[in-house]
Amino acid sequence: MRVITRQIEVEIPADSGMKDITSLIADLLQETGLEEGSVNVFVPGATGSISTVEYEPGLQEDVPDALERLAPEDIDYKHHQTWNDDNGRSHVRATIMGPGVVFPFVNGKLELGTWQNIIAINHDTCRRKRKVVVQFMGV
Amino acid sequence: MRVITRQIEVEIPADSGMKDITSLIADLLQETGLEEGSVNVFVPGATGSISTVEYEPGLQEDVPDALERLAPEDIDYKHHQTWNDDNGRSHVRATIMGPGVVFPFVNGKLELGTWQNIIAINHDTCRRKRKVVVQFMGV
């Protein structure tokens, strides 16, 4: 049983924009040589999330549209009063979606559905380069 | 320290319907003989989720009702234009809730609350048999 921690950096569009990182994770997995275990994909930072999606252009709009119903751009946030910031909605969305997901792998391959991609989401109000921690555990 | 990966298949109602899989997971845990560690319960596929709930008939309606506020059935989804599909809401709900949860166990028993059950959720628009990956790590 081993633990191997890597890190990637991805540039992601603003306002719950997303980036497909499946192949980056799969490549890192192959490099580890691990066969069975799990990989924790985690965004440090309070305005990012990890999840999965069928990565096609339509859902890249539909998901932010739903998050806009949950935490809209055009309402007042108390957070703006604290720091004179403009990204209250970004924080709220990140807290509700969560910062990470743990993915199982078997025979050296991620156990994803055929149309299921791993995505990093940037809820912040500007395009950002985000660090993602990728930690493998297994044999 | 060992890794043991199993798989179950459960039939789940449509539109964020849910199925209690607590006893299935507990039985698999007992079979492993592991005493302390965690089990990653993960749905491959872009329209499923794992979570917990007090499993009684009321909440089996209340949870889908809330998800209907977040991603309603009767609005347009860009996803429908991409594939001529009808399940945009299913994808959006799955991405926001996430595909898996990691549960700790101690003394061979899941650390759940008394009225807390593990559920697999099917956000898709038709009743589906869904595969669930169940991966144990521990001693």
Added chain:
Amino acid sequence: MRVITRQIEVEIPADSGMKDITSLIADLLQETGLEEGSVNVFVPGATGSISTVEYEPGLQEDVPDALERLAPEDIDYKHHQTWNDDNGRSHVRATIMGPGVVFPFVNGKLELGTWQNIIAINHDTCRRKRKVVVQFMGV
């Protein structure tokens, strides 16, 4: 590779109130002596959640406000009919947010962003002392 399971108890305000537990988790991590691995922070109970947030007073109102849009206080819940209970919204919020998060650590330190704190959330309708399971795995 070792597994070490601890437990903390925290008192948390009602209605998706939150408590910063970052330093409690960091202290437990230091006590384990582990250098690289992950810690599963998990709430037993069907009305609690774990997530991260920039822990400042504004967001402690903004996050519950958004959850109130998702599962409002003043609507009927089928759950209330089942048990004559009043906390349907609490259950719904907990199921959608999920009960736990797995945090990676490296060099004995949690891989969090500078303004990212680990929080335990109490969605229930009364202030509650909640148990949180804290399970470390690593080397």
